[in-house]
Amino acid sequence: MMKKRIAIIGAGPCGLSQLSALKNDAFDLICFERQSEWGGQWLYPYQNEADSSEEYIHSSMYRQLWSNGPKELVEYVDYTFDNHFGYSTPSYQPRSVVFDYLTGRAKNKNIRKFIRFQTVVHSVNNEQDIFKVTVEDLKTNIIEELTFDFVIVAAGRYATPNIPQFQGMKQFPGLVLHSKRFHDASKFE
Template sequence: MVLRVGVLGCGAAGLSALRHLSARPAVFQCVGFEQSSKIGGTWRYTDKTGIDTNGLPVQTSMYKNLRTNIPKEVMAYPDFQFPEDWPSFMDHPQVLKYLENYADKHELHKYIKFNTKVDNVEPLSSDNRTGWKIDYSSVDCTDQSQSTDFDALIICTGHYSVPLMPKLDGLDDFKGLIIHSHDYRYPEIFDGKKVVCLGGAASGQDICLDICKNAEMVTLSHNKPLIQSPLPDNIKQQPGIEKVKANSVVYKDGAEEECDALLLCTGYRYSFPYLSENCGIEIIEERITPLYKHIVNAKFNTMSFIGMCKIICPFPQFDSQVKFVLSTLDGTQKLPTPEEMSAEIEEDYQNRLGEGLPHRYAHFMGPKQWDYNDSLAELAGFTPIPRAIQKLYNEVHRTRVLDLPNYKTKQYRITGEDTYEVVSA
């Protein structure tokens, strides 16, 4: 029996799913659903923000000058490397070109319904291994809905599209510019301004470096340990924001600072508006439940999610997660019972809380990603990600901590399963 599998979203995660599904036509028949007219997801840059030409929210959060913060040597799908003559730290047009080349090589476009919005997803029964009904429509003609049934669904719509807006006392009273990083495109909007950037994670750090050449002063406001790396003279650090006034902010240490703009690098929400309540998926303060291995819907194990983990080496992990899912669908591995999966989900969550991680870090990986990736490979019986990827990823993190403004000037090369080298600095 050939299983019909629907893939929702055709960015990097969805393309990986289609690549592995389409490679096994005797087992799987696949259809991809993509809201835009082309593949690439968040890697497809546009100057537009807010609403697109079809009246739908702009999905991408890409800004004009973005370069990757991990090198191409660790970022590639395992079976498809980036061109050797490209720099280790690429700009976003290069990453998009890579994804287009990947799709072309595996002839993936023929499986994708472009300009197609998924309106609703329903399980076909209450059985754990149920099928699924997808209602969908053209983005420019939403009143003419169609439906198709599938044996399984793989959700690949990402989590960089719906801004997580902070709840700040007085934010509505601020008279200057307020912009979330989702809508940030180019630094010229901050010419001569005093900017407070809220959020000290990777995107906040990178965007501060992007805008400091235009802004008069940039204050990076966050609750993390202070960045120890040298920073440009017009970037300084302050604690998180306690409240906002008309022309200033008050930090948690009581200090007050005048500013012209607030840049909110406060992350994104998980959002699956097309999933009906009957799908059994809940999002509670950025924790998706019940996801076994952060992938499989424990209530309906023919629904899976790719790319929900945060702070990861993305494309290799997407590839591993997809292989894991296919092993559950083709019978290579037998999933635990729903009760057993729920117990493991809760154990993982409680372990995180026990380590001092906040609730919203339910899908945070960071250093955890390597053991996690290895566990997927062991359960599904595929070759794990080479140890050299982990070693180089960790080295880049170390270098970033020491020299945030300049770490992207280095060039690397993988030299073996367990080794890499610095080509130039």
């Protein structure tokens, strides 16, 4: 019997969870991540030169961000913050600590081999119970269509900013900035 092929779109916390849960001999898994590293919203994209293209940065992360949810609500049952760091940690964590934790769990689960980094998914079409997924490798610009039995969309919901238009906005001499484009407060000091 052939293995069921599963595509996972996104290597953030949810995509990494799906990989961890499904990585066994029963499935043929491929996770597509458009950035050069896992972590989703928790990856500070400007730390990686490969992720500097604004078109493909989907994170609204900024350098000094802290989680507004306690670790006890966001940590994995099988891999706690305290397990990861080896000691008790505060409930609220800065971005870099959350990213380190996610990285630790992903390494612990040995799931990197299933992820195709710097690969963007252009379309997913279902035809007669087969999913046709069109992807582009951003390093080579090669576009290919792959087939899967199942597709899990774990790409998050913050990819496209909603920028309302106001009369006179284009004439405003100051900086008009969506929070998605805010990455560091140093230029406002």
